[in-house]
Amino acid sequence: MMILTNLRRRPSRTAFTAAGIAVGVATIVALLSFTQGLSNTAAELTHLGGSDLGVFQANVSDPTTSLLPASLVARLQRKPYVQDATPLLLMVEAVRPQPGAVVFGAQPSGFFARRLVIVDGRRELGAGDILLGDRLAAHMHLAPGGTLTVHGRPFRVAGIYHTGIFFEDSGAVMALASARRLTGRPAEETNIVVNLSAATSAAEATKSIEREFPGTQVISTPQQALRAGANSTLISKAILVIVVIALIVGAIGVTITMALSFIERQSELGLLSTVGWSSGRIAALILGEGIAVSLLGAAFGLLLGVVGGDLLVRVLGVGSYVTPSFTAWALGRGLLVGVAIGVLGGIYPAWRVTRMKPLKALSGT
């Protein structure tokens, strides 16, 4: 009764404190959702074209900057544990109006290109042709016969495809030879996607490939994909730091607010002590107020984080790279951080209450 009454009687203070917490929680929720989105994106990168694994250059800051010699595909295909392998040349930020769209240079005869389900137009890829994912086509309002400019060169849209993989459907596919000419890399590819023979596990194949082909790294799980990219690791660490900073700043803010409230309300707290409330009970009241206002802030923060995160991705047009993924765990962590801020912020004033002398408090000094 007292907790809610006390919060209601100071609406401005409650609102501002809750707003501060809401911003912190929203930031955390948005960042966690982006991290999860990165992981999801990485998962899709792992299984491009429905492959079991991808082979990349080792020790690159970002898998999309990987470079492998063209000769590697044939050597891989000879391995007994490989059922099929096909090279890809990835071009990022190649489509000016949609910088998030990835253009895949793929062998038309490879399983990556064969797996594309053509929903409009034709599959055949001539030298000046390109296939568009249905999401990219919808975004750019393009249909077969239209033109897409890649790295400043116009390509005729031959067809529209759908794979069900967000990364691919938001991008485009051209012939590997065209991509090599466009990038000036006649004998290189970014990565090789591999389908394994039925009896081979991804873990076994990973060990074999990395042993037999030095300088390569195999990505077969989203975790490996995240680890492979120094940028993703950097982002994850940065997010951790931001979460901790938000926690500290939020807790300091709530502590200051609660401490001011404590000073202002000494007479009232002294009265509660006088009528028989124990120090622990009064401290619980103070702590309870801190937690209640934090829960209020956290609730708004969750809403703000979900809506704001989605909005941010749309405004920045980076939906192809990362789509915020709001898991229950991310929302739960946001809520936990909000409550933690309330607890941490209420601890000092609550401790002060336990040392309060009722007579002195009654006089408000």
Added chain:
Amino acid sequence: MSDPAGAAVVVEGVSKRFGRVPALTDVSLAVGSREAIVISGRSGSGKSTLLALIGGLEQPDAGRVLIDGEPIWTRRHPAHVRRDVVGFVFQRHLLLDPLTAQANVEVPLLGAGLRPAERRRRARSLLEQVGLADRAEHLPSQLSGGERQRVAVARAIANEPRLLLADEPTGALDSVTSERVLDLLFDLRDRLGTTLIVVSYDLAIGPRADRTITLIDGQIVEEGA
């Protein structure tokens, strides 16, 4: 009451300093059950400090205070004494502004193990006893000074204390309202059998009490009927 045996309140050789300033020096006093006493003296004589020590709001530097034969600072936390045994009325009413009169009276009952309905019923009954049943849903800001002080009295007796301590209860009231509040306090003593200790500089209260004790510079200098 000179014989401390069987007294409701016993103060034994109590001294209290605030920093270097002595507030009370070796004060001893016994107050009988159902007795009403007035502690008088000038400002700074130590009378409010003596009341605070009796009520467990302050701890003595020397000596001890016993209520019903038990020292209040050794048997349990004094908060329990204040909750179960003592009721306070102050010069300022100290009502909680956002709470109605009834909710203010309920504050000491929170945590007393009563169901909300019983708590409300008792608070309503207490407001009836102080003549404010029709003001139960009013906020303190909607009440007169005398009404606020009567709500404070209702709050003080909410836990049915055996000892009612009043520190300048009429200090902020006009003479007519003061009379009503004093009537109420002494009437409660008579009806509920509560021991009543009133601190006041107003000598006119003396005749209402069984005894008057006068303090000067932290020491009892006069005690009389």
